[in-house]
Amino acid sequence: MKKEKIAISVDAPLLEIVDSKIDGSILRSRSQAIDYFLRKGLREESVSTAVILLKGSHQQHAFSPVKGRPLLELQLEFFRKNGITSVLIITQHTRTSGQLLDLASRQPIATEILEIEAKGNAKALLSARDRLRGGFVVMSGDTYNNFDLQKMEKKHAQLNAMATMGLMTRADTSQYGTAILDGDYIVDFQEKPRQSPTTIVNAGMYLFKPEIFELFSGAESLER
Template structure:
């Protein structure tokens, strides 16, 4: 087996911090200062990185997850997108039906993403659907609108989100009919206007894929029903939302 090539780097570290790092060297599991630093980096990145994803789909759109694109079902395309981004856990939030049984049946057995269907007994809007998973989430998580198809490097979007440290990062695409979708206006990376299916001079639209910080839930109340209509405009207003162009393949199955 070929060993992974390691790069040598030079860094400056405060002496008290270096003392703490050296204290991890036990001569068995961690045999050197460099191993100690590598162990801490791996642990820190693992805790910081995004591991959870939610797919949202209404009862009347469940059949779309079985539509084939690129030779495989849409739900399998979603899972491939998540697996390539090292997502470990995926929750499909939707009412339990005969169609959800068919969806479960097509999930690849070798998928590295654990897949669970959460029964949305009452459809009260996608805010309520996300709330059903709240206690299962830690810091940051991905949300995908199930009736969309996106093929791009989700990992880069996640790293962008973590680097910018905002509540929301919205995947973006260009479209010639922006009024059919949620359109946005940008200043650099920051979204300064978010309009849900309204006439707009901007041809940049919400692509139906998001990365959120857990602070998203602070913007939920009894009156909020939909992310696009009730929540994202509020987050935009407090300058806590960035946009990320996916530059990949996109399709809205509702078109």
């Protein structure tokens, strides 16, 4: 692979740590050490797994045409373009489950369907705990927007957050969950209020660390 020469400024204490990792065997030079830890850090921060939470009663949404294509096809394309390599769809068995499997299997991204009976999106996600070893992104099954997932990942990493909810603004909030913010943090959340003091709403996109499952005991809703 072709390498490019670059000039960078590094704090002296940080450079000392890098130099201390040079062992003359695996890491033989400063540039090799920087390359190694940069790659390692990028792998750890990047998210490669996504979950789509699709209620069985809403399964028809997966086939709804958006811009002339099924919604699920656009969702999977969105994930693939944002570096996601595997997707898990959590749903329930319905008469359209076969169609869902057929549509998912024809997309150029590894997709698995997990059929589970669970009350609430938190319990549905908890059912997939053993399949989610690293950080992961979650999308509501009826969601489609041109969300900047990479920007969201960057903010998630900067804050070292256990959970990050994607937000957007809507003049009419009656069909959305609304969020009250204090800086970068959500301090109150209401699901589809008749009246809301804010236009900030849930975009149906979440980023989680795997440690989030430790907080799921008894919870039914991801938002609460």
